[in-house]
Amino acid sequence: MVAIDRANGLLERYAVLARAELPAGAKVFDAHTHLGDDIDGMVGDRDELLAIQQGFGIERSFVFCLDEPDRRPAFTAANDRTLAHAAAAPAELLPFVRLDLDEEPVAEATRCIDRGARGIKLHPRAQRFLPDDPRLEPVFALAAERRVPILIHGGRGLPPIADSLARLLDRHCPPALIVAHAGIVDLAAMAENFAGRAGVFFDTSVWSPLDLLDLYRLVPPEQVVYASDYPYGRQPNSLLMAVRTARASGLDDAEVRAMLHGTAARIADGLEPVTPGAARGAAELSHPVPFLRIHQYLTMASAMLWLRHASDTYGVLGLAINACDARSNGYRAETEQLRELLVATRDLWDLAAQTEDDGDRRRAQRGAFRLVHLASVLAVTNPA
Incomplete structure (x- = not known):
């Protein structure tokens, strides 16, 4: 199926990125x-x-x-x-x-x-x-x-x-x-x-x-x-x-x-733990508003996917896609990447709604969940 092949290609592309971001x-x-x-x-x-x-x-x-x-x-x-x-x-x-x-x-x-x-x-x-x-x-x-x-x-x-x-x-x-x-x-x-x-x-x-x-x-x-x-x-x-x-x-x-x-x-290996030092993370997060909007909508979409809603026609996933509009957000490359993931998610979600076979439907739903989660991770962690 075209939608599944495209989703798998996207996941492999980001797999290359994940491996590249590991320390040498x-x-x-x-x-x-x-x-x-x-x-x-x-x-x-x-x-x-x-x-x-x-x-x-x-x-x-x-x-x-x-x-x-x-x-x-x-x-x-x-x-x-x-x-x-x-x-x-x-x-x-x-x-x-x-x-x-x-x-x-x-x-x-x-x-x-x-x-x-x-x-x-x-x-x-x-x-x-x-x-x-x-x-x-x-x-x-x-x-x-x-x-x-x-x-x-x-x-x-x-x-x-x-x-x-x-x-x-x-x-x-x-x-x-x-x-x-x-x-x-x-x-x-x-x-x-x-x-x-x-x-x-x-x-x-x-x-x-x-x-x-x-x-x-x-x-x-x-x-x-x-x-x-x-x-x-x-x-x-x-x-x-x-x-x-x-x-x-x-x-x-x-x-x-x-x-x-x-x-x-x-x-x-049964070795003694290293003595902990101090916590390091920041108490405040500064992040572009467009990415926060996208993450918000994707959180809602993820819940719907987890509950196996049949479709999301013009729903929260559509809001996330529209929030990727590069004309005014100032982060064209990053939001275009997110849009690509989310369009593929939408197509998988639609495929799941149209598929009668239970196994194929679950595979499409889980593929959509993987993509929407990946987009949500990128929305929060993409360097601004």
């Missing part, structure tokens, strides 16, 4: 990826993930299962698949065990660690618990005893969790705690509790670059690790956003390399 010789470690089939329909495929890693210089990834249809009992079958995926690519994939606190979490964690799991994944929103749940105590105690890191969901869908998480960490301290999605659920309190605390990290798997700019304002760069959240997060969007926000926050090449690879590699 930089390696990448992805601290947050999934494999399997989620109950929401998302699929993480091992061969696809490995191809992405090869294409973008990603040497290793922490990997864990999704919220699988056969997650009961205890994520046993899904965890076994994760271990099998890692066994098939031991140099590239480092498996984490995912736990359900309702179903013998310590026994399942112990079983999987004994079989080679390198860490523990906790998802309080999906599995319906909070950090003050007493059932977490033995899980954190086990991680501390077996010297394995914990990665915990810190994104949408939760009440504030920072204070109770800090109290739990004071009682049982694993070698590393990675708060996923930059801790945006409770970022100010997360920073108050954990900024400067060695062994606590925040991953970069968020939708908006504004979240990462605020993270760097509050948290030292030594506590930030790159993450994509594959298959939800995709390339080249993820790397472009991570690198550009780090640069905008004042990180130098060495610090960007650490964010992209070195810090997560130390976690994986």
